Amino acid sequence: MxxxxxxxxxxxxxxxxxxxxxxxxxxxxxxxxxxxxxxxxxxxxxxxxxxxxxxxxxxxxxxxxxxxxxxxxxxxxxxxxxxxxxxxxxxxxxxxxxxxxxxxxxxxxxxxxxxxxxxxxxxxxxxxxxxxxxxxxxxxxxxxxxxxxxxxxxxxxxxxxxxxxxxxxxxxxxxxxxxxxxxxxxxxxxxxxxxxxxxxxxxxxxxxxxxxxxxxxxxxxxxxxxxxxxxxxxxxxxxxxxxxxxxxxxxxxxxxxxxxxxxDAEGGTKVMHIRITGAADSLDACRAARAVGNSSLVKTAMFGCDPNWGRIVAALGRSGAGFDPEKVRLSLAGQEIFARGKPVDMDIDEVFAPLLTARDIRVDIDLGTGEGEYFLMASDLTDEYIRINSDYRS
Amino acid sequence: MxxxxxxxxxxxxxxxxxxxxxxxxxxxxxxxxxxxxxxxxxxxxxxxxxxxxxxxxxxxxxxxxxxxxxxxxxxxxxxxxxxxxxxxxxxxxxxxxxxxxxxxxxxxxxxxxxxxxxxxxxxxxxxxxxxxxxxxxxxxxxxxxxxxxxxxxxxxxxxxxxxxxxxxxxxxxxxxxxxxxxxxxxxxxxxxxxxxxxxxxxxxxxxxxxxxxxxxxxxxxxxxxxxxxxxxxxxxxxxxxxxxxxxxxxxxxxxxxxxxxxxDAEGGTKVMHIRITGAADSLDACRAARAVGNSSLVKTAMFGCDPNWGRIVAALGRSGAGFDPEKVRLSLAGQEIFARGKPVDMDIDEVFAPLLTARDIRVDIDLGTGEGEYFLMASDLTDEYIRINSDYRS
Incomplete structure (x- = not known):
């Protein structure tokens, strides 16, 4: 005790x-x-x-x-x-x-x-x-x-x-x-x-x-x-x-x-550990991390163990953080998946899908611009979340 | 044709x-x-x-x-x-x-x-x-x-x-x-x-x-x-x-x-027609409307036909729009449900739940501050959205 x-x-x-x-x-x-x-x-x-x-x-x-x-x-x-x-x-x-x-x-x-x-x-x-x-x-x-x-x-x-x-x-x-x-x-x-x-x-x-x-x-x-x-x-x-x-x-x-x-997030099955580095400043890093961590599309992809880097990249793109898209590097579960504006040249589903079955998933993003950093933990979004929150008061 | x-x-x-x-x-x-x-x-x-x-x-x-x-x-x-x-x-x-x-x-x-x-x-x-x-x-x-x-x-x-x-x-x-x-x-x-x-x-x-x-x-x-x-x-x-x-x-x-x-929103069953009036300016009105329309908790409540005004109020409260909470008035489906800091004095579930079974739901919010207005249409959030977006690439 x-x-x-x-x-x-x-x-x-x-x-x-x-x-x-x-x-x-x-x-x-x-x-x-x-x-x-x-x-x-x-x-x-x-x-x-x-x-x-x-x-x-x-x-x-x-x-x-x-x-x-x-x-x-x-x-x-x-x-x-x-x-x-x-x-x-x-x-x-x-x-x-x-x-x-x-x-x-x-x-x-x-x-x-x-x-x-x-x-x-x-x-x-x-x-x-x-x-x-x-x-x-x-x-x-x-x-x-x-x-x-x-x-x-x-x-x-x-x-x-x-x-x-x-x-x-x-x-x-x-x-x-x-x-x-x-x-x-x-x-x-x-x-x-x-x-x-x-x-x-x-x-x-x-x-x-x-x-x-x-x-x-x-x-x-x-x-x-x-x-x-x-x-x-x-x-x-x-x-x-x-x-x-x-x-x-x-x-x-x-x-x-x-x-x-x-x-213990409502209905959650995963924790994303989102680390932003290389942002212009810490505010930009925070913006980028929150855009990814709050994206319903990123969250549902995580729930589905889907290495859907496109959704992460699109969330970064609308975050308001300033960066050169060509310099962004993204790793999932410790493995690089996107760099120089393109996905890495490997069978992404075969390599990454098994890594994403873990409960804790590292999402490391380097914006390639400055020294700004931010760390955010985020849950996934699941059908159980919907059930809990649409049934709540009944 | x-x-x-x-x-x-x-x-x-x-x-x-x-x-x-x-x-x-x-x-x-x-x-x-x-x-x-x-x-x-x-x-x-x-x-x-x-x-x-x-x-x-x-x-x-x-x-x-x-x-x-x-x-x-x-x-x-x-x-x-x-x-x-x-x-x-x-x-x-x-x-x-x-x-x-x-x-x-x-x-x-x-x-x-x-x-x-x-x-x-x-x-x-x-x-x-x-x-x-x-x-x-x-x-x-x-x-x-x-x-x-x-x-x-x-x-x-x-x-x-x-x-x-x-x-x-x-x-x-x-x-x-x-x-x-x-x-x-x-x-x-x-x-x-x-x-x-x-x-x-x-x-x-x-x-x-x-x-x-x-x-x-x-x-x-x-x-x-x-x-x-x-x-x-x-x-x-x-x-x-x-x-x-x-x-x-x-x-x-x-x-x-x-x-x-x-x-036609993925998995959607409802369209919220969110009209903000009485905001300090149109930017504040937009902030308020987007906070409500993007809130997962508001969206899941709508899916559940749940007159959960507390979630709408809490979304307004974090929107960044400036207002006096005592002056906010909220109507759902044309009926006032919240005013002067408190819910209206009626059996809310009995009155509102049937109104919320419609496909199109009016959400009218007066912030009681100025002349700013904004109109936003938003979908609900459903288990079908999760299914579509967690299964997408398989």
Missing amino acids: QELPLGFDLAAVQAGFRYKDRPDLALIFSRTPARAAGVFTTNAFQAAPVQVGRENLDRSDLMRAVLVNAGQANACTGDEGLADCRSTLDMLAGHLDISPGEILPASTGVIGMRMPMPVWEKSLPQLVKSLGGCTPEQSAMAIMTTDSFPKTASRETGLDQGRVRFWGMAKGAGMICPDMATMLAFVLTDLQMDGPRWQEMLAGAVEQSFNAITVDGDTSTNDCVLALAGGESGVSCQSSRDRDRAFQALEEVCSDLAYQIVK | QELPLGFDLAAVQAGFRYKDRPDLALIFSRTPARAAGVFTTNAFQAAPVQVGRENLDRSDLMRAVLVNAGQANACTGDEGLADCRSTLDMLAGHLDISPGEILPASTGVIGMRMPMPVWEKSLPQLVKSLGGCTPEQSAMAIMTTDSFPKTASRETGLDQGRVRFWGMAKGAGMICPDMATMLAFVLTDLQMDGPRWQEMLAGAVEQSFNAITVDGDTSTNDCVLALAGGESGVSCQSSRDRDRAFQALEEVCSDLAYQIVK
């Missing part, structure tokens, strides 16, 4: 928001005030818990708890939804004897329905009572919606003053799937951090992990990544080398969780 | 590039030099016929013929592909006794394979011999790839000097589907037009028709819209009112063909 960073307790109960026979309400509790950082959805429609969480973080970055429910997103619920969210924090604060401003809320589930308050009233005392009696996996299970497995990751790293631990959990099966609204991740550490540095470090790690994946190109009203640094290890960063090591551990936890989200 | 504009003849033969038992090579011939206009793909990878067609148009806008084949795209074929394309024009020019520079080529089909020159050598004499012995529908059939029906449209309009006729044909089933590369359209008229005006008029009509549809958000290496104004009616535009009427007829032919492409 994974060990949590020092100073944190978890709880999970079966409240009954939407799912039967599984926990759907989770609590992260920090025994001392923890330095909190958060990255929130950029969607113009922001769910009530996102609005309340931002407000709380704006007032203070010292937090004691994170409260997460699955099944109801509390998004597009108007002023009533905001009041519902605040009232759940008031209730929890009373049971934990802390202030409601020391709690960050998060919700995931169906958009547009009001929270069932009697369910909260009944469940919160049980949730607090069960604190500490829950494994990391049970906690990760309580925040799932269409996920097919719970997602957790942990790293330990040695700093000058001693060892510190990072642990995280995430939900998401679709980079975003708005009405299961959608990607949530929580990272804990017993490292001691000051406020601005911790927010910077989280933002940097999110950029390289959760913001570098795509399932369907959609983003939701409820997305957030919250990170708590409780400091119970007594270890803080003493040098830039310490900060690099701490960042690396944090980034690895985030990337591990991000990979698990793509692996 | 549709009547062609005066002065044009069509031909179609079964050459055998890829398809069996159907015509796959078409010729449009203008008995006199016709004023030509063209709009080409913006993809960085441009197919050989696109490159050759642009070159010819740059040298002169008077054309005698358009030559189109289906099954081979002649894209990503390097210098050899360019030479192949030029040599087909040389051959045809010989048979027609015109100059190769008076012919516009277009190809659609698989990317990356060389043209089979013996097939061209054998077919071109037959093609020229059969000129005039072909219905508009047979000609439209010869340019199909995954299309399930031939697409033609025609309009007549009265100008001050007399009546003129517009006729067009198109192929495409998937706004773009790069390896069936992809959307082609050809419009003929017997109106007399001078060069710059005709190009402007075509560009304007394309903007409101072929550029305002989406199946999967992809664009191809071979797309083009070519228009020939032969002038055989003896009628030219005498006034701005004439130009408006001619533009309207041209735009209606283009929009009719564009609608047919979305209706």
Whole structure:
């Protein structure tokens, strides 16, 4: 079993928001005030818990708890939804004897329905009572919606003053799937951090992990990544080398969780590891990677194990990235398939089709122009995705 | 049967590039030099016929013929592909006794394979011999790839000097589907037009028709819209009112063909007619419409006849368009479903699900901000799309 960073307790109960026979309400509790950082959805429609969480973080970055429910997103619920969210924090604060401003809320589930308050009233005392009696996996299970497995990751790293631990959990099966609204991740550490540095470090790690994946190109009203640094290890960063090591551990936890989200993509059978090099700059590299990773035609070809380089090349061509088509080189699964404006001279189906039966597929593209780079993980697109998303509410 | 504009003849033969038992090579011939206009793909990878067609148009806008084949795209074929394309024009020019520079080529089909020159050598004499012995529908059939029906449209309009006729044909089933590369359209008229005006008029009509549809958000290496104004009616535009009427007829032919492409979207069962109003400007309106029309989650919900307004709202929220979420109003099939940040107070499934069983669905969105407007037609996303695109090359 994974060990949590020092100073944190978890709880999970079966409240009954939407799912039967599984926990759907989770609590992260920090025994001392923890330095909190958060990255929130950029969607113009922001769910009530996102609005309340931002407000709380704006007032203070010292937090004691994170409260997460699955099944109801509390998004597009108007002023009533905001009041519902605040009232759940008031209730929890009373049971934990802390202030409601020391709690960050998060919700995931169906958009547009009001929270069932009697369910909260009944469940919160049980949730607090069960604190500490829950494994990391049970906690990760309580925040799932269409996920097919719970997602957790942990790293330990040695700093000058001693060892510190990072642990995280995430939900998401679709980079975003708005009405299961959608990607949530929580990272804990017993490292001691000051406020601005911790927010910077989280933002940097999110950029390289959760913001570098795509399932369907959609983003939701409820997305957030919250990170708590409780400091119970007594270890803080003493040098830039310490900060690099701490960042690396944090980034690895985030990337591990991000990979698990793509692996669990709704209906997905494959993970494309798209690496763009040789772009004019990193923005162009990002454009090229996203055009390929979001192309329905590239995704369906991957699902069919079809070495259909023409679709990748056409997606690059419309990406808006600047390059000379004659200088582009494309490799699939480590083998060059397209260069100098033409496919390589071999029996492409015979050579490549067997390589594409793997779950993880490298897609390496050199644009032959400059030094810009970007890395993106993307799922394929399958009939099961269609089934899940056209049947969802029935 | 549709009547062609005066002065044009069509031909179609079964050459055998890829398809069996159907015509796959078409010729449009203008008995006199016709004023030509063209709009080409913006993809960085441009197919050989696109490159050759642009070159010819740059040298002169008077054309005698358009030559189109289906099954081979002649894209990503390097210098050899360019030479192949030029040599087909040389051959045809010989048979027609015109100059190769008076012919516009277009190809659609698989990317990356060389043209089979013996097939061209054998077919071109037959093609020229059969000129005039072909219905508009047979000609439209010869340019199909995954299309399930031939697409033609025609309009007549009265100008001050007399009546003129517009006729067009198109192929495409998937706004773009790069390896069936992809959307082609050809419009003929017997109106007399001078060069710059005709190009402007075509560009304007394309903007409101072929550029305002989406199946999967992809664009191809071979797309083009070519228009020939032969002038055989003896009628030219005498006034701005004439130009408006001619533009309207041209735009209606283009929009009719564009609608047919979305209706024939690979695996599609529905056409969403997305109208954005109240945007800050037309660019924002376009962003909002495309975010909704390209969202896999909106498209799969439409396929499932699911009034899942949350997905539409979430797509608007990430579109980049500026608006106040509280002011957004959304109607589905003519009925308001979301306003003032919340869903309308009615049994949404009971009211809306039956309305969504129609083939054509209106999606009206007012952003409540300014005067910007945009209209987009989009297909749904179905398991059949996945089947077609994951099985394609097998």
